[in-house]
Amino acid sequence: MAKGKKEDSNKKKPFYKRIWFWVIVVLALWAYGSLNPSKDNSASSNKSTTKQETVKPKAKVKPKEKKETLPLKLTSDTYKKAIVNNSPDVKYENISISPDDSGKNVAVVNFKLKSAITEKMAVRGILMEMTDILKTTKQKFDYNQLSNIEIFAKLPMTDSGGNTKDEIVATAKINGSKLNDLNVKNFDSTKIPVFVDEYWQSESLPKLK
Numbered sequence: 195m196a197k198g199k200k201e202d203s204n205k206k207k208p209f210y211k212r213i214w215f216w217v218i219v220v221l222a223l224w225a226y227g228s229l230n231p232s233k234d235n236s237a238s239s240n241k242s243t244t245k246q247e248t249v250k251p252k253a254k255v256k257p258k259e260k261k262e263t264l265p266l267k268l269t270s271d272t273y274k275k276a277i278v279n280n281s282p283d284v285k286y287e288n289i290s291i292s293p294d295d296s297g298k299n300v301a302v303v304n305f306k307l308k309s310a311i312t313e314k315m316a317v318r319g320i321l322m323e324m325t326d327i328l329k330t331t332k333q334k335f336d337y338n339q340l341s342n343i344e345i346f347a348k349l350p351m352t353d354s355g356g357n358t359k360d361e362i363v364a365t366a367k368i369n370g371s372k373l374n375d376l377n378v379k380n381f382d383s384t385k386i387p388v389f390v391d392e393y394w395q396s397e398s399l400p401k402l403k
Contacts (some may be wrong), residue, residue, distance in 0.1 A: 196219075222238070246385065266334050268335050268339050270289065273289060273290075281326050285305065285308075287348070289304070296343050303343070303346070305345075305348070306347075314400055316349055316363075320347040321347075321387075322389075327345055331375055337370040337373040340370025341369065343370060345365065346364075348361060362396075365393070366392065366394075367391055368390040372390075
């Protein structure tokens with residue numbers, strides 16, 4: 195009997211029951227945990243990265259442009275701005291709005307046309323500019339506030355001595371209320387002399403038929 199017990203005690207223990215095996219397991223798990231962060235941390239970092247990538251910058255909102263309210267207030271400044279912007283190629287020497295005895299206003303426009311190739315072209319250019327002034331007045335202002343619109347056109351003229359100077363070569367005068375009859379789209383500028391109340395043109399310039 196004593197011999198059998200001795201033989202049993204001499205049998206080797208299974209490796210999973212030995213202390214050194216569990217020491218190795220514990221060390222292996224600790225090393226794995228140190229090298230590989232937890233799934234929760236990686237998931238949260240992935241979520242934050244995804245959020246950062248999907249966030250789009252807000253589009254810049256352009257300020258709304260103020261629309262022009264018509265009719266404009268009739269002053270020398272507003273009238274001058276409207277006329278000048280309409281015809282940038284013409285030199286304006288004077289544009290003004292002034293009250294008269296009737297309680298209304300008088301608009302005065304003084305412009306200088308650049309020299310043209312022919313006298314007929316000069317006259318045509320003057321009549322076209324007068325037409326543009328009347329159209330702008332009708333489209334942007336309460337023309338019933340105007341008792342009269344007076345237009346003076348200048349051209350560089352050369353006398354017999356070879357001297358050149360600016361001279362008034364055409365004038366037009368029209369009652370503001372008559373602009374009601376002006377067809378902005380179809381009006382023929384050559385009809386200015388018969389449409390306005392008063393028209394004068396220098397005899398040195400030809401009349402257009």
